[in-house]
Amino acid sequence: MNEGNIRAYYRIKTEVSSKEEFTYHSHDRYEIYYCHSGNCKFLIGDQIHYLQEDDIIIMNGLTLHRANPELGKLYERSVIEFSAEWVRPILSSLKVPELLNPFQMLxxxxxxxxxTAKLAEIEDLMKRIAAINVNNIKTNASNFENRLLEGEVSALLVQLLFKIYELSKLRLVKIPTVKSDKASHANRIAKWIEQHLDSNITLDNIADNLNISKYYMSRVFKDVTGYTIMQYLMSCRINRAKYLLEMHPDKSILEVALESGFENLSHFSRFFRKQVKITPTDYRNSKAIDFQSRQIESR
Incomplete structure (x- = not known):
């Protein structure tokens, strides 16, 4: 079983001592995120959510996201990440492809x-998937053993997707982004950055375009997100580059660099390798190999 198909973590507990423990990141999987306890601002793209106990987030992992929990407090969550390409043929064979609609439409x-009963069912399924230890499947397991594991995990995931689908149909349960004054400013800054990512962005032109003091803007953004504006900007650029490298194999590395907002190829290559630990070309090749492996396993 390909470990990239699904990853599961149940009730991870962290006593937050540093904001650096939770970095902006992205991945090519859908994600179900269950908050059990702790005060946490959750950042997804240009949205900021203030999480409460028993909140559930569904997301497309390609969108840059980050948890920003309160320092010194216990933060507990469960997470399921799964490949849409892997689960889609399973759902099609069961004639329920609509179970992915919440991730695509919402x-x-x-x-x-x-x-309470529905939330308990969702939590129990997440617990059972994680208990199979899909993150640490032994490489020496037989093909039959791996197929048994994959069958059990996929059956549980389908049940979980049914529960998420039912939850998405409850009209009053979708919560709009909470916007305090600070969060509203941080939202505007993040949105402006994402809309102008391929431009030469400075603190001065963000402040001028949003009609806000540069110093106040910088302080507010750091307070809300835990990141400086320039750290967020560079995370967005790396995220776009990763997306272009994976989804547009026809684009040259230079084209990817320029469309991601980097001024030249050498700066892009150096910064990408520093952040991702491999070169842009190696990253593209690794994603192509992962995709081919999933295609073979789905046959």
Whole structure:
């Protein structure tokens, strides 16, 4: 079983001592995120959600996201990440492809206020998937053993997707982004950056375009997100580059660099390798190999 198909973590507990423990990141999987306890601002693209106990987020992992929990507090969550390419043929064979609709139509949404019984069912399924230890499948397991594991995991995931689909149909459960004054400013800054990512962005032109003091803007953004504006900008650029490298194999590395907002190829290559630990070309090749492996396993 390809470990990239699904990853599961149940009730991860962290006593937050540093904001650096939670970095902006992205991945090519859909994600179900269950908040059990702790005060946490969750950042997805240009959205900021203030999480409460039993909140559930569904998201497209390609969108840059990051948890920003309160320092010194215990933060507990469960996470399921799964490949849409892997699960889609399974759902099609069961004639329920609609189970992915919430991730496609309501992507990056927060759900709150579900019935206690339904939330308990969702948590139990997440617990059972994680208990199979899909993140540490032994490489020496036989093909039959791996197929048994994959069958069990996929059956549980389908049940979980049914529950998420039911939750998405409750009209009052989708919560809009909460916007305090600070969060509203941070939203505007993040949105402006994403809309102008391929431009030469400076703190001065962000401040001028949004009609806000550069110093106040910088302080507010760091307070809300835990990142400086320039750290967020460069994370967005790396995220776009990763997307272009994977999804547009026809584009040259230079084209990817320029469309991601880097001024030249050498700066892009150097910064990408520093952040991702491999070269842009190696990253593209590794994703192509992963895709081919998933295609073979789905046959």
């Amino acid at each position: 992507s990056n949404s927060l759900f709150r206020g579900g019935e």
